[in-house]
Amino acid sequence: MADPATYRPAPGSVPDQPGVYRFLDAKGRVIYVGKAKSLRSRLGSYFQDLSALLPRTQAMVQSAAKVEWTTVKTEVESLQLEYTWIKEFDPRFNVKYRDDKSYPWLAVTISDDYPRLQVMRGAKKKGVRYFGPYSHAWAIRETLDILLRVFPARTCSSGVFKRAGQVGRPCLLGYIGKCSAPCVGRVTQEEHHDIVEDFCDFMAGHTAAYMKRIEREMREASSQLEFERAARLRDDLKAMERALEKVAVVLPDGTDADVIALAEDQLEAAVQVFHVRGGRIRGQRGWVADKTDDADTGELVERLIIQLYDSETSDGVPREVLVPVLPQDSDALQDWLTEKRGSNVSLRVPQRGDKRSLIETVERNATQSLALHKTKRASDLTTRSVALQEIQDALELDEAPLRIECYDVSNLQGTDVVASMVVFEDGLPRKSDYRRFIVKIRGTNESANDVGAIHEVLSRRFARFLDERAETGELDNEPDESATPGGPSAIDPDTGRPKKFAYAPGLIVVDGGPPQVAAAQRALDELGIDDIPVAGLAKRLEEVWKAGEEDPVIMPRTSEGLYLLQRIRDEAHRFAITFHRQKRSKSMIESILDGVAGLGETRRKALLRRFGSLKRLRSATIEEVAEVPGIGRRTAEAVVAALLAGAPSAPAINTATGEILDDDSEVSTDPADLSAPSEGIMRAGSRSNGE
Known part of the structure; x- marks a missing residue:
C-alpha cells in the first residue's frame, strides 16, 4: 500500500476550477476517475488523515501512486469528460453499470431508401430509430404483427427485398395486405416513407390524434357509401386498440418520461428503468451492478443517467427523468440532458400523485430484481461449493x-x-x-x-x-x-x-x-x-x-x-431485528394495557393477533376493538382510553443500526421468522452457568 503523502500535489499547484481528475497506480493504470466543481477542494479531501476517509476511499488512495487532472469551462463539460475517461480507462474503483442482458428493440431503419421495421439487439446505430427496449422479442413481433395491418411497411431483409423486385412478385405479406410491397412498385418511395412516419408517430405516443383521424375517415367513407373502405378503416382502428391494450396507461396526462429506481446493499446495486411515452410504458430494462466505491445513491443515479443517455439521439431523451434521489450536480446534469434533447428536460424526484406511485412500483421491481439475483446466485450448487472452498482458504x-x-x-x-x-x-x-x-x-x-x-x-x-x-x-x-x-x-x-x-x-x-x-x-x-x-x-x-x-x-x-x-x-x-420488533411491540402493548380491568394475558394476546402492532391498535375504534373475541364494549372503551393516555411523543431509535423502530413494527407471520420453536428461545438466568 502506498502512502498518499508521497504523491500529494504541491500546495497551490491544483487549480480552483471545475475539472476531471484521475488516480493512477504504480504501473500507470487509471484506477479511479472523478469530477469536481473545485479541483483544489476535492483533491484536498483525498489527502486528509486516512482514518477520516471512507473504507473504499482509503483503499483507493493507498492503491494509487499518482493523480492527474484536466480543467474544463463548465460542469456540463466535466460530466462528459468524466464519462469519456471511464469508458476509455475502465477504472476498477468506479461503479460500472454493465447490462447483463441484450434487450431487444423495435427498430426502424430511417436512413434506408425503403425503411424497414425489425427487431434489433446490441449497440445502437446511426440512422435507426428505436422503440423500447422490450423484455422479450416475441412481444415486439406480436405488436408488430397487429400494427402491420394499419401500417404496411417493409419488414423483409435486403436480400428478400431485392429478389422480389427482380422476379416482380411480392412476398406473402404483400399478398395478405401486411406490406405495401414497395419492392414491386405498389407504392412509391415517398408513399412508403409516409407509412413509416405514421408508424413512428404512433409508436412515439401520438396515438390519440392518429386514431381520431382514422375514425373521421371511417365516418366520411360511410357517409359516402364507401362501405368496404369504411369496414377496412374500422378493422384498422380495432387493430390499433388491441395494440394499445397490451400497454398499460400509467400516467393519464400523456407524459413522456423515464422512471429510474435502484435497490442496493453493501456490494451490489439493482437498476430498473421504465420508459413511459404518451403515458404508457413502452419499454423496461434492468440489471445488477457491482459497487466498487463509496458512491452514495445520488452519485449512482448521476452515473447511470450519463451512461443511459450518452449515446442517445434527441428522440431518445424524454421530457422528464424521474429519479429516487437528486444527484449533487443535478443542475449540470439537467443542462446536459437539455443539450442532448434540444429542448428543456426536467430532472426531479416526484413527491405525490401518479408519478410518485409509479416510481414506487419501479423501486419494488428493483428490490425484487436484487432479491432474485441473490437467490439465483445462492441456489447454484457449483457456486456454493466454490464459496465454501474460498472461505476455507481465506480463513x-x-x-x-x-x-x-x-x-x-x-x-x-x-x-x-x-x-x-x-x-x-x-x-x-x-x-x-x-x-x-x-x-x-x-x-x-x-x-x-x-x-x-x-x-x-x-x-x-x-x-x-x-x-x-x-x-x-x-x-x-x-x-x-x-x-x-x-x-x-x-x-x-x-x-x-x-x-x-x-x-x-x-x-x-x-x-x-x-x-x-x-x-x-x-x-x-x-x-x-x-x-x-x-x-x-x-x-x-x-x-x-x-x-x-x-x-x-x-x-x-x-x-x-x-x-x-x-x-x-x-x-x-434480519432475524434479530424481526424478533426485537415483535418483543418490543408485545411489551409495549402489555405495559400500556396492564392496568385495564378485565384484560388478562389471553385477551392481550388476542388484541396483538388481531391488530399486529401498537400503532394499528391505537388507530382502531371502540367498535373495532369490541369485535375481538372475548372483549366487550366496556372493556373496549377502557382499552382505547388507556392507549390514548399512553401515546408516546417521539419514535425510538435502535442505536445499533440507526433504524427508527416505530410502533408499526408488526408481529411477523413469515415462516422464516417463526421457524425457531418457542422452546428454542433461551432466557438468561434460567441456568446457573449463565444458560
Whole structure:
C-alpha cells in the first residue's frame, strides 16, 4: 500500500476550477476517475488523515501512486469528460453499470431508401430509430404483427427485398395486405416513407390524434357509401386498440418520461428503468451492478443517467427523468440532458400523485430484481461449493465449513437486548435450526452491550452443546466413534428429532469486528472448546476478522465466499431485528394495557393477533376493538382510553443500526421468522452457568 503523502500535489499547484481528475497506480493504470466543481477542494479531501476517509476511499488512495487532472469551462463539460475517461480507462474503483442482458428493440431503419421495421439487439446505430427496449422479442413481433395491418411497411431483409423486385412478385405479406410491397412498385418511395412516419408517430405516443383521424375517415367513407373502405378503416382502428391494450396507461396526462429506481446493499446495486411515452410504458430494462466505491445513491443515479443517455439521439431523451434521489450536480446534469434533447428536460424526484406511485412500483421491481439475483446466485450448487472452498482458504481452515452459525445482536439503547442465531448448511439456510435469545446484559454504552451480549449468547449456546454431548457420553475419554457431531448421538431418543444444540458448527461468524470476535472466542475458551474457528464480518469495508489476528482478511470483492458470508450476516441481522420488533411491540402493548380491568394475558394476546402492532391498535375504534373475541364494549372503551393516555411523543431509535423502530413494527407471520420453536428461545438466568 502506498502512502498518499508521497504523491500529494504541491500546495497551490491544483487549480480552483471545475475539472476531471484521475488516480493512477504504480504501473500507470487509471484506477479511479472523478469530477469536481473545485479541483483544489476535492483533491484536498483525498489527502486528509486516512482514518477520516471512507473504507473504499482509503483503499483507493493507498492503491494509487499518482493523480492527474484536466480543467474544463463548465460542469456540463466535466460530466462528459468524466464519462469519456471511464469508458476509455475502465477504472476498477468506479461503479460500472454493465447490462447483463441484450434487450431487444423495435427498430426502424430511417436512413434506408425503403425503411424497414425489425427487431434489433446490441449497440445502437446511426440512422435507426428505436422503440423500447422490450423484455422479450416475441412481444415486439406480436405488436408488430397487429400494427402491420394499419401500417404496411417493409419488414423483409435486403436480400428478400431485392429478389422480389427482380422476379416482380411480392412476398406473402404483400399478398395478405401486411406490406405495401414497395419492392414491386405498389407504392412509391415517398408513399412508403409516409407509412413509416405514421408508424413512428404512433409508436412515439401520438396515438390519440392518429386514431381520431382514422375514425373521421371511417365516418366520411360511410357517409359516402364507401362501405368496404369504411369496414377496412374500422378493422384498422380495432387493430390499433388491441395494440394499445397490451400497454398499460400509467400516467393519464400523456407524459413522456423515464422512471429510474435502484435497490442496493453493501456490494451490489439493482437498476430498473421504465420508459413511459404518451403515458404508457413502452419499454423496461434492468440489471445488477457491482459497487466498487463509496458512491452514495445520488452519485449512482448521476452515473447511470450519463451512461443511459450518452449515446442517445434527441428522440431518445424524454421530457422528464424521474429519479429516487437528486444527484449533487443535478443542475449540470439537467443542462446536459437539455443539450442532448434540444429542448428543456426536467430532472426531479416526484413527491405525490401518479408519478410518485409509479416510481414506487419501479423501486419494488428493483428490490425484487436484487432479491432474485441473490437467490439465483445462492441456489447454484457449483457456486456454493466454490464459496465454501474460498472461505476455507481465506480463513486457513482444515476443512470447508459445511455448517456455519452466525450471531447478531439487536437492542434499543441498551434495553430489550435480543440476539439471533442463524444456521447455513452447504451454503443454504437451515431455518429449522434458527434460534432467538433474550439477553439480560446491561451496559453504559452500545459497544459494551454488543460485546457482552455476544459473550453471553455464545456461552449459553455452547454450554448447552457440551451438556447435550455429555449426556451421550461423547465427552468421555473413549468416545464412541459413531457419536460424531451430526451423527446418531445428535438425535433425541425420546422424540426421534435432532437435539437443539447437539451439532458443532464448522465456523462461527459474528456480526462485527475485533471486539465482537474476541468476545466470542473468549466464551469458547472459558468452556474449553478449541476446535471451532471464529470469524467476524465487519460492515462498511466488509472485512473478515479472525480471532487473535491484528489485521483483517481482505477477500476479493468478486469472491463467492465473501458473498456467502455477507448473505449469512444479513440473514442474522434480519432475524434479530424481526424478533426485537415483535418483543418490543408485545411489551409495549402489555405495559400500556396492564392496568385495564378485565384484560388478562389471553385477551392481550388476542388484541396483538388481531391488530399486529401498537400503532394499528391505537388507530382502531371502540367498535373495532369490541369485535375481538372475548372483549366487550366496556372493556373496549377502557382499552382505547388507556392507549390514548399512553401515546408516546417521539419514535425510538435502535442505536445499533440507526433504524427508527416505530410502533408499526408488526408481529411477523413469515415462516422464516417463526421457524425457531418457542422452546428454542433461551432466557438468561434460567441456568446457573449463565444458560
